[in-house]
Amino acid sequence: MSKTQAKNPQPEHRLDLLREIWKVLKHDKTALFGFIFILGIVAVAILAPIISPYGYSEQHILDSFQGPNTSFFLGTDEFGRDLFSRIIWGSRPALLVGVLSVLVSIGIGVPIGLLAGYKMGWVDRVVSWWVDVALSFPSILLGLMIVILLGPGIVNVALAIGISHVAQYVRLARGPTMAIRNLDFVMASKALGATDLRIAFGHILPNIVGPIVIMGTLSIAGAIRMEASLSFLGFGVTPPTPSWGNLIRDGVDNILQSPWMALFPGLALTFSVLAFNMVGDSLRDMFDPRAGLGKKKG
Amino acid sequence: MKIKGLLIAMIFCLILVPLKAGAQTALLALGVADIGTLDPHFANKIGEVPIIRMVYQSLLRHPPGEIDVAKLQPSLATQWEVGDDKLTWTFHLRKGVKWHEGYGELTAEDVKFSIDRIINPDVGSPARKALAAVDSISVVDPYTVQIKTKQPYPVLPAMMVEERFGYIISKKAAEKLDKDIKYHPVGTGPFMFEAYKPRESFTLKANPDYWGDKPKLEKVEVSFMPDNSTRELALRNGEVHAINIPAKQEWIDRLKKAGFTVNLTSPANMFVLHFNLTKKPMDNKKVRMALCHAISRDILVQFLGKDVAKSEVSPLPSGYVGYTDNVVRYPYDVAKAKKFLVDAGHKDGFKLSMNISNSNIYLPPMQVIQEMWKKIGVDLELKVVDHPTYHKLIRKDVNPVVIYGAYRYPLTGTRYFTQFYHSDSIVGKETAIINFSHYGEALPGVDKYIDDARFELDVTKQIRLWEAAQKQIVEDCVAFPLFTRKYAMAKSKNFDQGFEQKSYSFYQVTEKSRIK
Numbered sequence: 001m002s003k004t005q006a007k008n009p010q011p012e013h014r015l016d017l018l019r020e021i022w023k024v025l026k027h028d029k030t031a032l033f034g035f036i037f038i039l040g041i042v043a044v045a046i047l048a049p050i051i052s053p054y055g056y057s058e059q060h061i062l063d064s065f066q067g068p069n070t071s072f073f074l075g076t077d078e079f080g081r082d083l084f085s086r087i088i089w090g091s092r093p094a095l096l097v098g099v100l101s102v103l104v105s106i107g108i109g110v111p112i113g114l115l116a117g118y119k120m121g122w123v124d125r126v127v128s129w130w131v132d133v134a135l136s137f138p139s140i141l142l143g144l145m146i147v148i149l150l151g152p153g154i155v156n157v158a159l160a161i162g163i164s165h166v167a168q169y170v171r172l173a174r175g176p177t178m179a180i181r182n183l184d185f186v187m188a189s190k191a192l193g194a195t196d197l198r199i200a201f202g203h204i205l206p207n208i209v210g211p212i213v214i215m216g217t218l219s220i221a222g223a224i225r226m227e228a229s230l231s232f233l234g235f236g237v238t239p240p241t242p243s244w245g246n247l248i249r250d251g252v253d254n255i256l257q258s259p260w261m262a263l264f265p266g267l268a269l270t271f272s273v274l275a276f277n278m279v280g281d282s283l284r285d286m287f288d289p290r291a292g293l294g295k296k297k298g
Numbered sequence: 299m300k301i302k303g304l305l306i307a308m309i310f311c312l313i314l315v316p317l318k319a320g321a322q323t324a325l326l327a328l329g330v331a332d333i334g335t336l337d338p339h340f341a342n343k344i345g346e347v348p349i350i351r352m353v354y355q356s357l358l359r360h361p362p363g364e365i366d367v368a369k370l371q372p373s374l375a376t377q378w379e380v381g382d383d384k385l386t387w388t389f390h391l392r393k394g395v396k397w398h399e400g401y402g403e404l405t406a407e408d409v410k411f412s413i414d415r416i417i418n419p420d421v422g423s424p425a426r427k428a429l430a431a432v433d434s435i436s437v438v439d440p441y442t443v444q445i446k447t448k449q450p451y452p453v454l455p456a457m458m459v460e461e462r463f464g465y466i467i468s469k470k471a472a473e474k475l476d477k478d479i480k481y482h483p484v485g486t487g488p489f490m491f492e493a494y495k496p497r498e499s500f501t502l503k504a505n506p507d508y509w510g511d512k513p514k515l516e517k518v519e520v521s522f523m524p525d526n527s528t529r530e531l532a533l534r535n536g537e538v539h540a541i542n543i544p545a546k547q548e549w550i551d552r553l554k555k556a557g558f559t560v561n562l563t564s565p566a567n568m569f570v571l572h573f574n575l576t577k578k579p580m581d582n583k584k585v586r587m588a589l590c591h592a593i594s595r596d597i598l599v600q601f602l603g604k605d606v607a608k609s610e611v612s613p614l615p616s617g618y619v620g621y622t623d624n625v626v627r628y629p630y631d632v633a634k635a636k637k638f639l640v641d642a643g644h645k646d647g648f649k650l651s652m653n654i655s656n657s658n659i660y661l662p663p664m665q666v667i668q669e670m671w672k673k674i675g676v677d678l679e680l681k682v683v684d685h686p687t688y689h690k691l692i693r694k695d696v697n698p699v700v701i702y703g704a705y706r707y708p709l710t711g712t713r714y715f716t717q718f719y720h721s722d723s724i725v726g727k728e729t730a731i732i733n734f735s736h737y738g739e740a741l742p743g744v745d746k747y748i749d750d751a752r753f754e755l756d757v758t759k760q761i762r763l764w765e766a767a768q769k770q771i772v773e774d775c776v777a778f779p780l781f782t783r784k785y786a787m788a789k790s791k792n793f794d795q796g797f798e799q800k801s802y803s804f805y806q807v808t809e810k811s812r813i814k
Contacts, residue, residue, distance in 0.1 A: 059669045061601045065548055079601070079665065152682070234656060239665055239680050255527055257548050 017210060024286045025279075034278030041272055045091040052085035057240035065258045074264045077250055083261060086242040087268050093236065093243040094272065097158045097227040098220040104162025105219065106212060109169025114200045116170065117177025127170060134167035140229055147235045154237050157230055161223050172215055176208040218280035221273045228269050244269045322813055323517040324793065325538040328804065331524045332497045335480045338465035339416050339423040344542060348804040349500055349520055353398075354485035356464035357389050357409065358455055362808050365565060365801040367456045367708050374404060374466055374486065375458070384450035385433075389458070391441045396507040397468045398490040404466070406437040411469035413445065416462075425462035427731075428713065450755055456708045488513040488809040497522060514796075514812035526658070533558065533788060539813065540789035540805050544658050547603020553788045561799045562605060562784040567703035568615040569663065571778040572718070575740035577698040579648060586775040588638035590628035592674045593667055597630075598781055601666050606786065610779040613719065613771045620711040620751075620764030625772040635674045647675020652697045654680045655688035660701055663780070692734060695726045700734040703783065711764035715748045719771055735776040744770050 025032045044051065053073070060080030068075045073084040116127035134142075146160035180186060181204065189199055224244075230236050231245025232252075239246075244265045251262025330345030338354045341347060357375035360366055375389040395404040413435045416423050431451040436444050447454060458464045471484035481494050488510065489502040499521045504513040521538065523529045529541040530549075534556065543549045543560075550560050573580045573589070580586060595609035614621045639647060650671075654664050661682065668678045683691065692700045706713040716731070717723050721738025722745075723731035737743045744767040751763035771777060785803045789795075796810025 057669055057672070059666065061597050061666070064601070078662065079669075234682060238682060239661070240668065253526065256530055257552060 017213065020210075020286065021213075021283065024282050028282045028285075030278050031282030034275040034282075037271065037275035038279065041091055041095065041275070044088055045095050048088050048092060052082075052088040054082040054085045056086050056089040056242050057081065058085075065254070067258065068260065075258065075260050077261055078254060081240075083247075083264055086247055087244070087265050090242040090244045090247055090265060090268070091272075093154050093157075093231075093241070094224045094227060094269070097154060097161060098224040098276075100155075100158035101161035101165070101223040101227075102216045102219045104159060105165040105169050106216060108163070109166040110173045110205070110208075110212060112166070113170040113173025114177050114204060117174040118181050118196065118200050118204065120178070124174070127174070131167045131170050131174075135171070139164040140226060143226055143230060144233070144235065147230055152235050152238060157227055157236055160230070161226050164226075165219060165223070168215065168219070169212070172211055173208055176211065177204050180204050180207055214280060214283040217276060217283060221276035221280065224269070224276070225273055321517070322515050323519060324515050324540070324807055324811060324813060325519050325521070326805065326807070327521045327523045327529050327532050327538040327541045329524055329526060329529060329542050330522050332522055333481075333500065336483045337480050338467060338483070338485075339412075339421070339425055339462055342424070342462055344803050345520075345522060347802070348806070349502070350465070350483065351460055351487075351802075352489040352502055352518060352807055353483040353487045353491065354460070354465040354467065355487050356460045356466060357391075357458040358464075359460055360801075362797040362810070363795065363799040363801065363806050365707065365709075367453075370455055370459070373460075374409075378455055378458075380454075384452075385447050387445045387447070387454050388438070389443050389445070391443070392509060393441055395486050395509045397471060397486060398484045398505060399471075401468045401471045401474075401484055404468075404486055405440045406443040407440075408469050409443045409466055410435050410437050411472070412466045415467070415472070423462065427716075428457060428461075428463040449753060453708055453710070461707055489515075489518055489807070492517070508809060511809045513809040515807065518807050533790065536790070539793035540787065542785070542787045542804050545602065545606045545783050545786040547606060549788075550603065550605060550786060558788045558790060560786065560788045561805070562786055563799060563801050563803070564782070564784050565615075565617070565705045565707075565709055565801065566782055566784045567659075567705050568610050568782045569659075569701060569703040569780045570610075570613065570718075571667075571780060572700040572702060572734040573776055573778070574695070574698050574700065574734060575736045575776060576695075579642065579644065580698050581740070582642050583775055584638045584642035585644065586778075587628060588635040588642065588644075588674060589671065589676065590775060590778045591631045591635035591638065592670050592676070593778065593780070594630035594670060595780060597670070598663055598666055601663065602781065602783060605784075607781040607783045609781050611772075612768045613777055613779055614711055614714055614764065614768055615705065615709075615779075615782055618709045618711065618714065619757075620761045620768075622765040622768055624765070625769050628775070628778070632673055639674060639676075644675075647677065649677045649679070650698055651679040651681060652699050653683050653688055653691045654701070655685045656682050657685040657688075659703060659783070660685075660688070664701055693725050693730065693732075695734075697734070701780075702732065702734065704732075711760075711767070712748075712752055715744070715764065715767055716752070718777070719744055719767070720748050721745050737771070737774070737776045741774055741776065743774075 025035055058081060060076065063076050063080040064078055066072050066076040072082050074087065075083050077083060112127060116124040142164040143160045146163055147157055150156040150160060186199055186203055189203055227236060227243065228245030228248065231243045232249045236245055237243050247265035248262050251265065254261055328345045328348065330343065333345045334343060335341050336346055336350055338350045341350055355373050357373060358370045359373040361369050361371060374392055374395060376392050377390040378387060380387050391404065391406060391409065397404060413432065415421050416425055417429050417432055419426065431447045431449065433446045433448045438444055445454065468484050472479055475482055475484065483491055488505055488508045490505045492501040492503045494500050499519055502518045504516055523532060526544055532538045533541045543553065554560050573586050575581055599607045599609050610616060611623055611627060612621060612625050654661055664680060668680060671678050691697065706717065718733055719737050720733060721743055722729045723733035724736050724739060725732065725734055738745050747763045747767040751760045754760040754763060787804055789805060792814040794812050794814050795805060796808060799805050
C-alpha cells in the first residue's frame, strides 16, 4: 500500500493496479486457478441459454426425482426439471447479486468513509459510532430485515446485501483517507485552491482503490453466500427462476428422496465462493505487507 | 476425556428414546409450528383437530376413523328422534358422563350452552352458518334437550357430530376458564389435558372416569414439527409412532418400502382455481376459457400421484349428494387455448401476478400450472408468501386468480355452493365467506338455485337445482376444478389404533388405541 501511495497518483495508477493484479495471478497458482474458475462461471452465466440442455423451468412430470443419467446429467427435481440446466441458470442471480451488491456497498460506503476521514471532527465521530454499531450487528439479520422491508426479488436482494455491508467499506475508506489527507500532494492541491470534493475524489480516492478492490473481491464471495442464504430462506428470486440457494432449499426438502438435489447446487456454490476467496486472498497478500511477508516465509 | 464424556452422553440419549416409547404412550408428530386455538367451536387446523377429537365429544358420532353420514352412532346422546312437525328434535343424553377435572356431570344445560355458543354471532364461531337452520334449543330435563329448526331439516343429526358445529363443551368450565379454554380443553373424551408447551408439544393423559372402555394408552404426546424431513426422520428413528406426510406419491412409496403403514384418507379437499371477475383480463370469458384449456388435469394428477389425486370437472366434488359430471368440459388443448387468447385480443399473451402460499398443498401444483400457462404466452408471476398471509390476502380481494382447496361436511351441495358461489359470500362483503370470483355480482350467477335448493324438501328436486347450478358455473367459466387430493399419514406397525383410518386429516386416537 505504501508503494502506491508514494507514487504520483495520476492516470497511470489504474494501469498500475491492473498490472499488479496480473503479476500476482502469474506468480500465485492458487489465485490463477481461482481467476480462471471465475471466468468460467461468468462464461456459463452469459452462455446459459446456449449451453443448458433444457429450459430452466421446463417440466417433465413423468421423469421427476431422477438420479444422474444420460438424458439428465445431474438428475431432475420434483417437477422433472433438469438440475444441470437449473444450476447453470442459477449462476446468474449468484453473480448478479454478488457484483451488484458489492457495487452498492462501495457506492454508499466509500463516499461516507471519505467524508468522515477527510472532514474529521463531529462528522467522523457520528460515522464511526454508527459503523461500530452496524459492524456488531449480524449482517445476515440486517439483510433479512431489509429484504423483508423491500420485498423479495433479485434487485431487492442485491440492495439488501449491499446495504448490510456498507459499514465495512466506510471503515475501509476512512482509515487511509485520514492518513492521506495530510500528505504533501494533498496539501499542495489545497493550496492551489482545489475544492474538498475534488481532493476527496480526485486525489484521495485513487489511492485507496487497491484495498477497495480486494475487499470487493472478497465481498463477492460473501454476497454470493448471503444471496444463497436469503434464497434458502425463501426471500430471493421468485419461482420458477432458479438460484443456488433455492435449489439447495428444494434439495433439503427432498433430501430423503434424492440427496443429489441438494448436493450439486451446494457444490456449485462452494466452488464459486472458494474461487473468489482464492483470488481475494492473494490480492490481500499482495497489498497487505504483513500478510504478504508471512506468506513468503511460509 | 472430553470425547469419552460425549460418548456417554450420546449413549444415554440413545437409551432414553426407547424408554420413552416403551410405555403406553402414543407419540404423534404433526406438521405445524404450533396450535392457534383448541376451542372446539373455532379450531380446524391440522395441528388442532386431532387433539380436539381426543378431548371433546358430540351428541352423535361417526364410526371411529371414518366419515359416513349413513353410519351415525350414539355418543353423548343415546337416542334421538324428530317430532311429527318435522321441526322438533329430541336428544336423550347418556347418564353418568363426567367432565374432566371435576367439572361435574354432563347435563342438558351444557348441550344448550354449547349450541347457543356456536350460533351466537357475538361469539363469532366460524361454524355458525353450518347451524343456520337451528331456531332454538331448550332443556326438557337434565338428560333431555330439544332442538327446533326453522324449516324441516333432515340432516340435523348428521350435524351433531365431532365437527366444529357439533362439539359439546362444559358450561361450568367455559365460564370458569373463559379465554383459557383456548389452550386448556375440558371435555368428556377418553383423554384429558396434561400439559402444553408452546411451539413444542401438547400432552394428554388417559381420563380415569371415561364413560366408555378404559383407555389402553396412558398418555398421548403430540409434537409440533413443521419440517417434513424432520418428521420423517423422527418416524424412521422410532422417536414418534405417527406423522402426517405430504400427499405425494414418492412419500407414500418411500415410507411403505421402509415398512411403515401409510393411510390415504377421504373425503378430502377439492382444489379449484377461482378467477376474479373484477380483475382484468379475467373479466373476459375468452381469457378464462383459454386459461382452462391450457391446463392438463392429467399432468397435475401425475405430478401428485395416482394414489393421491383424482381429477375433478364439476364445482361440486365427485361423490357429494347432487354431483353431476354432465357439465361443459374444457379439455387440455393448447391450440384451442391460444385461439381463445387471440379472439380475446391477447395475441401475445399477457402478464399476470398472484400471491401464493408457500404451503406444499398450494405452491407446487401452482408451479405446474404456471409452466402450462407459459405455453400459451401467459407469464404468471408467483409472489410467495407464508400460508396465513395468503389466506389474509385472498380475502382482501388482491388476487386475480385464487387456488383453494376445501371439503365441506356433510358432503352435499348446500355449504359448498353457498360458500364459493353465492353473492352473499363475495370476499370484501360483510357476509363474506370465500366467493373469490365475485360470482353473482360480476355475473348474474346461481343465487336462485342455491337459495331454492336450501329450502327444498324434495331431495330429487334439490338435486336438480344443484345440478343446474353446476352446469351454469362451468358454463360461465368462473372456476376451474382441478383435482381432489387425499390426506396422507404414516405410522409404525406397533401403533395399533383399534380401527382403520379411512377419513380425516390425521390419525384418530381413541380408548381402543395402544402401542403393541
